[in-house]
Amino acid sequence: MTDARRELLRSTFGQDADRYDRARPGYPDQLVTDLARLAGLGPQSRVLEIGCGTGQATRPLARLGCRITAVELSPDMAAVAERNLRDFPNVTIEVSPFESWTPPTTPFDLVFAATAFHWIDPETRVGRAADVLRPGGALAVVHSEHVAGGTERFFADSQRCYERFDPDTPPGLRLRPAAEVVDEPGEFDRSGRFGPVRFRRYEWEKSYTTDGYLDLLMTYSGHRALPEPARDGLLACLANLIDGNHNGRISKRYLTWLALARRTV
Numbered sequence: 527m528t529d530a531r532r533e534l535l536r537s538t539f540g541q542d543a544d545r546y547d548r549a550r551p552g553y554p555d556q557l558v559t560d561l562a563r564l565a566g567l568g569p570q571s572r573v574l575e576i577g578c579g580t581g582q583a584t585r586p587l588a589r590l591g592c593r594i595t596a597v598e599l600s601p602d603m604a605a606v607a608e609r610n611l612r613d614f615p616n617v618t619i620e621v622s623p624f625e626s627w628t629p630p631t632t633p634f635d636l637v638f639a640a641t642a643f644h645w646i647d648p649e650t651r652v653g654r655a656a657d658v659l660r661p662g663g664a665l666a667v668v669h670s671e672h673v674a675g676g677t678e679r680f681f682a683d684s685q686r687c688y689e690r691f692d693p694d695t696p697p698g699l700r701l702r703p704a705a706e707v708v709d710e711p712g713e714f715d716r717s718g719r720f721g722p723v724r725f726r727r728y729e730w731e732k733s734y735t736t737d738g739y740l741d742l743l744m745t746y747s748g749h750r751a752l753p754e755p756a757r758d759g760l761l762a763c764l765a766n767l768i769d770g771n772h773n774g775r776i777s778k779r780y781l782t783w784l785a786l787a788r789r790t791v
């Protein structure tokens with residue numbers, strides 16, 4: 527992805543922060559339990575979260591009592607996060623791109639990013655994360671991917687809608703089974719700043735009504751960036767499939783994974 531495209535797409539989340547907060551499904555509870563154990567988090571731990579959005583992953587960490595600084599690009603996303611986290615005096619939200627944010631002098635025990643690390647400059651993100659960690663502190667990155675499963679016929683049929691309305695859709699695209707998604711330690715390893723990467727994977731499904739599914743799609747940067755006529759056509763095409771063939775309800779299968787490594791250098 528070019529820098530310009532990344533800048534454009536990453537700016538879409540704040541266009542409708544309330545929708546994002548309402549429609550995105552959050553993360554499995556077990557992920558936070560595993561993260562806390564692998565990172566050795568306790569109530570006094572200092573955590574930096576990059577791209578907290580509306581605070582969906584921040585809240586369960588805040589409940590552990592960690593002292594969290596969250597750096598968020600979008601003022602609108604940060605405003606919803608402030609609202610969601612108002613009961614947690616242990617959380618501070620700062621509006622800034624992570625790339626130009628000025629860190630405090632005291633280092634962090636954990637740097638964490640949930641569905642946000644890929645929006646940060648790929649040339650500098652791992653190095654900057656390492657720089658603000660204490661030696662032995664952990665960098666934890668969470669990603670989610672839509673994988674094969676759930677209402678499979680709907681997702682196979684929906685490809686026709688994408689091929690018709692979204693010119694970037696590769697012809698014949700099919701969802702990968704979770705087993706084909708391999709763990710990728712490369713970015714940590716190439717930096718030379720981290721020890722071995724530990725992975726945890728979570729497969730889960732969520733059921734959506736037609737409206738709920740369209741709401742979700744309207745939180746995805748790629749869908750938001752489509753020209754309006756194409757986006758309207760795409761959403762109408764998908765709604766017809768869900769209503770016509772699946773009685774107004776489908777299920778989507780997610781693979782969420784956690785990658786965590788400790789700073790060595």
Ligand SMILES: C[S@@+](CC[C@H](N)C(=O)[O-])C[C@H]1O[C@@H](n2cnc3c(N)ncnc32)[C@H](O)[C@@H]1O
Nearest residue numbers: 536577578579582598599600623624640642645
């Ligand atoms: C897909 S959302 C994830 C939000 C949240 N972590 C969650 O799990 O729901 C990506 C978030 O990263 C933020 N973001 C993108 N680029 C950023 C940057 N350079 N610095 C800080 N935040 C950034 C976006 O504004 C958005 O809120």
